[in-house]
Amino acid sequence: MQTPSVGRIVHYTNLGDKDGKYPPEQQAAVITKVYSDTTVALFIIYKTGTFFMDSVPYSEVYERGHWSWPPRV
Numbered sequence: 001m002q003t004p005s006v007g008r009i010v011h012y013t014n015l016g017d018k019d020g021k022y023p024p025e026q027q028a029a030v031i032t033k034v035y036s037d038t039t040v041a042l043f044i045i046y047k048t049g050t051f052f053m054d055s056v057p058y059s060e061v062y063e064r065g066h067w068s069w070p071p072r073v
Contacts, residue, residue: 002069004034004058011070012044012053013062024064031067042067 004010008031016024033041038058044051059066 001037001060003037004031004040006031006034009070010040010042010067011062012042012056012067013059013064014044014046015064024062026062026068029067040067 010029010031011026012029013024013026016022027044027046029042029044031040032043032052033054035041035055039055040058041052041054042056044053056065056067059068062068
């Protein structure tokens with residue numbers, strides 16, 4: 001696993017809505033603070049605006065409410 005650091009670009013999987021009308025989607029995010037190798041604070045970029053989120057856990061796969069490293073291509 002890579003080591004998170006401030007300024008790195010990651011993916012955040014949003015929560016979607018409880019009714020399923022808007023399913024969870026991956027959003028671009030920037031790490032703004034590192035708490036551990038698996039928990040960070042994010043500046044999340046949506047097409048309708050931006051959002052700060054604190055203490056976001058890591059997941060190797062896209063999982064609601066978690067951040068992940070972008071796939072390497």
